[in-house]
Amino acid sequence: MGRQKFVDRERELEFFERAYSSGRAEFLVIYGRRRIGKTELLLHFARDKPHVYFLATEKPYRENLRELQRLLAEFLGDELFGKVAFDDVDELFMAFADRIGDERVILIIDEFPLLVEHYRPVLSLLQKAWDLKLSKTGVMLILCGSSVSAMEGEVLAYKSPLYGRRTGQWRLTEIPFFYLGEFLPGYTVEDLVKTWGIVGGIPAYLLQFDPRKGFDENVVEKVLSKGAFLYEEAEFLLREELREPANYFAILQAIASGRNRFGEIVNATGLDKSLVSKYLAVLQRLGIVEREVPVTATLKAMSKRGLYSIKDNYFAFWFRYVLPNKSYLEAGLGERVWKHSAEDFNAYMGSVFERLVRTPEVFFRLTGFRFTKIGRWWRKGEEIDIVALNEREKTALFVEVKWKELREREVRGILKDLERKAKLVGLDEWEKSYGLVAKGIKGKEGLREEGWLVWELRDFERLISSKLQL
CATH class of the missing domain: 1.10.10.10 (Winged helix-like DNA-binding domain superfamily/Winged helix DNA-binding domain)
Incomplete structure (x- = not known):
């Protein structure tokens, strides 16, 4: 279909913009599973700013290094820079650092784990370039990767040569429902x-x-x-x-x-x-x-x-x-x-x-209940779909979730049974509320007038159209 779409990501963009306007060298680590939209996000952020985007590939390390050098030379508008024989990535980055000085430049290295896989010394060499030169410039260096295990184990871990150098990191997650x-x-x-x-x-x-x-x-x-x-x-x-x-x-x-x-x-x-x-x-x-x-x-x-x-x-x-x-x-x-x-x-x-309903942002937007802890509860064959706890105020909201169209009588039965099960949880001194989320609920307004907390898919429609912010 070839459709391109850039949706949401306000928080991530705010994070990048804050770093960009910090007035100091920045070293960010961005990672997340494949297809999550990392590259699109980075390019969207950098599109109107001076930047170099380099995508590491499965090619040998030296070929990747030459391609990176070509892109840096193109950015500098200097053909000679592209012809200098650099022995390794540290020399390349330090020479680039000398050229940009305090100029704010975004340098994105995408799929960084591929460089590490082909040439492990790249970690120590990048550390050297950062310590000696890059950290003293206006560069905003962003290492990006899809291999979560590699990014956490090789870049962010205590044993990594790059440990302690980063100024920020962000694990990109899914678009909210x-x-x-x-x-x-x-x-x-x-x-x-x-x-x-x-x-x-x-x-x-x-x-x-x-x-x-x-x-x-x-x-x-x-x-x-x-x-x-x-x-x-x-x-x-x-x-x-x-x-x-x-x-x-x-x-x-x-x-x-x-x-x-x-x-x-x-x-x-x-x-x-x-x-x-x-x-x-x-x-x-x-x-x-x-x-x-x-x-x-x-x-x-x-x-x-x-x-x-x-x-x-x-x-x-x-x-x-x-x-x-x-x-x-x-x-x-x-x-x-x-x-x-x-x-x-x-x-x-x-x-x-x-x-879905138990997802923190969905649950809060739907119910308005402020919680410190949320999850399921079960014991000896009894189960409650969602228990949301506010441990500071000693309040609890118990919720059942049904992917069904329910009649008013069925809803009353479910909520009465929920009250019974909630007593098994304990929390005797806590203030308790009870709710139900279903695909559809007949007689919803009457139930609400009686004080019951009930929601259906039509309430999701309202939230989708308003896109309330947390």
């Missing part, structure tokens, strides 16, 4: 929620969906069709980011099939406990998997009662609907697979909708 409508104008709020359940807030994935086509048609064409960008993206990402993708695949398959406890994952995969523990830690760090504990759990209980789930919506959907149906999808039966998945997808959306 309330901005999805800008990618898909004309979509109903229900279709936006379902789209979020499949691709989350990843800009590159949202751009795959054609706003001129219906939700189901987009799912079949863009995710469930061989050759489509989102058909094999999960496999590509795991191979790119991880050294032993087969083991990670096995763990994600186990979680997607409902094995949520550590012991269940170990039994399902047949892998050693220590390996599973290590792999789960990596998947958590990458933001693909999350480990939840009851929101009121003590530190001692937290180590025993954790449940694992796939946090990344695209991976959750892919492992539930693409991978198990690969043989059918390879045969071009995507439409049939999707038709047969309708009932299961509705169940899947139940957990997706719950997770």
